[in-house]
Amino acid sequence: MTPLTRRQMAWRAAQDLRDGQYVNLGIGMPTLVSDYLPPGREIVLHSENGILGMGGAPRPGEEDRDLINAGKGLATLLPGGAFFHHNDSFLMIRGGHIDVSIMGAYEVSASGDLANWATNVETLAPGVGGAMDLAAGAIEVRVLMEHNGKDGSKRIRQACTLPLTGKSCVTRVYTNLAVLDIARDGVVVREMIEGLDVEALQKLTDAKLALANDWKKLTPPAL
Amino acid sequence: MTPLTRRQMAWRAAQDLRDGQYVNLGIGMPTLVSDYLPPGREIVLHSENGILGMGGAPRPGEEDRDLINAGKGLATLLPGGAFFHHNDSFLMIRGGHIDVSIMGAYEVSASGDLANWATNVETLAPGVGGAMDLAAGAIEVRVLMEHNGKDGSKRIRQACTLPLTGKSCVTRVYTNLAVLDIARDGVVVREMIEGLDVEALQKLTDAKLALANDWKKLTPPAL
């Protein structure tokens, strides 16, 4: 059994994005999703600092210090892209204009609660950024995170233990082990990696899992 | 005794505008103020439909159907002017960014209440336009109106009889007979036309008048 790499996780999340969708990618691993957008689909990336139609990192020699993404890395603009100010950018987020938000998380609950801004032990100043706005305003919120913490802690939980970012907002979770939907009656396993069964996955998961009848093997390319 | 013409009234209102002020002119008589802006002063006219730096009417051959003022007359744009959308335009009005609003009125009260949107007998659908926004948001609201109605009715009143546009907002009134300030303790006559005294003016005015010690003759040029 080989868990997905971070790039494979990002690849998997990218496959669900549809032609014409407006998508906000959170900082960290979700940013990698932009490297795996399926060819042939025009997916418009939104960056909270005021960009639509954001492209990937610039080629050497084409860097522009005034053009960055939400994670403060250098970015580019695609033809058809636009710049606008911050308030208009968050109007898009808060007003339900972003089709999909993909964020990292510490925990997700069986009812779709999201915890991704504060831990219980804060030696450093916590930051919330745009996470609560996205949780409240994006049409769909999907989470991309390791199935378990580095200490083995369970991150998909019956109820979150950490401070919430938003309630009942997450619809799908991509982990290094599985793809899980937050359905009306709980967490449904849609895909699992080769060599894993639902009993083994359940042991790594606090929330009660149901296996979809049509579940599939999660088989990413080597990345 | 010769009451001011409409153009003379507009001229008088224009004389009080200072260099660098942002000014919104209401539809009707206040629009004429733009013809008499004192030379040497840059006064930036705001039009509620989304213009700053509005100029006067276009010269023949320079008309543009897409460039109109709040009264829907053709207008021009000065160098330094800008176009913006309606919501930004009213953000300027409501957020206290407009230095002076000059509006017409049916009635003004001794405490500065303004009534300029509805009469008590409405055979036609009433309209409010931006008057309530200007009354609430402009730093100063000045009124330009005939001292009395066509039927001789008194328009500067101890209390308004018509539906209000805003309370305690008017600071100065320009009429065809006088210039009056709404002061803390009532209406103060600052200027009167030649041949008028305060007793005669009082008879034409419902609000109790006080005469400023330093009152002046109101002597407009022939217009």
Added chain:
Amino acid sequence: MINKIVDGFAAALAGMKDGDTLLCGGFGAVGEAFALIEAVIALDVRDLTVVCNNAGSGLVGVAALLKSGKARKLICSYPRSSDPQVIDDLYARRAIEIELVPQGTLSERMRAAAGGIGGFFTRAGADTQLADGKERREIDGKLHVFEKPLHGDFALIKAHRADRWGNLVYRKSARNFNPLMAMAGKTTVAQVDEIVELGALDPEAIVTPGIFVDRVLVAP
């Protein structure tokens, strides 16, 4: 591939239904999407609510739509613009409901809808009869009135140029309500003068990013 350009009024207005709220751009006749608005008359829809600063002029555009009897209600700030024959007639016969809203509040209510704001307090009109029946609150010593978002099922707007992503620019004061209504409409349809290649619009000068636009139709 994203291509928001549609061909013909049927595609532009597809999905409009009885009881819908239409946000109609324009300040007076300038920036009004005449062709789109008049195309609504040919549809089998009724009980519309029309949101427009004015009530149209003469017998065209919004005035024609109101005259058609398809609108149950008008939400506006200043119904009587030039040649208000249609609204005068409807008002005299009490044949339409009119909700009169201060112009800035009209604007702000649509922005609230566009931006997910549940409601806001404003001073405009707070001390007038237009606030009667509404929640009032004193904030920092000043009376405010609570106003709610104003959503549109359709926004019918006019722009100058568009690309296939729906990015829009406007001409001079024809901008007015159009970018705002584009943001507040569930389905936003833009009538434009001209289509340009993707990338031809300056990204620093795009006024309405395509995210707010669903359909684009070239019409005179």
Added chain:
Amino acid sequence: MINKIVDGFAAALAGMKDGDTLLCGGFGAVGEAFALIEAVIALDVRDLTVVCNNAGSGLVGVAALLKSGKARKLICSYPRSSDPQVIDDLYARRAIEIELVPQGTLSERMRAAAGGIGGFFTRAGADTQLADGKERREIDGKLHVFEKPLHGDFALIKAHRADRWGNLVYRKSARNFNPLMAMAGKTTVAQVDEIVELGALDPEAIVTPGIFVDRVLVAP
């Protein structure tokens, strides 16, 4: 004649006083008015409140201002950007008060201040501890929290080009908070790369009309 161009930091920051709230533009280092913000350090002012999305990076700009001890409070959404050494130290010593605000709420509170809104209801953060102690209200079945306007005594912003009326344009994503803060500052000071002749900026593409700008300073 209107001429908002000033010469030197003293003129640019004249009138700043103890207890003032400074709105500092920028998203990370991009669009931050480094020169203006660092010039505040030289002033005899204290107990400032700094409003900025981040808390600066390294030892420059907002980070330098915070390190100087002139700020009593920081209102931000995401304090720890790249190289957060200053805020980490201040936080560890509890040497500054931090008010953490969801980024869109931070933005919207400044817009409310800019536009005369007395307060608004938003869903963002309503069901989280950041709404504790605030008024909550269910609207259309969804929990909202009441948020108040956030005014600035000064906005210190960065733009690309300006004219003497204070009209501004920006460069790419350096636009970010700057146009918003320009609107929300009682006194708005813009640090710009370049001054152009009045009329040289395209009136269709001016992002911040001069009405929102009080002073313009050319600084690298």
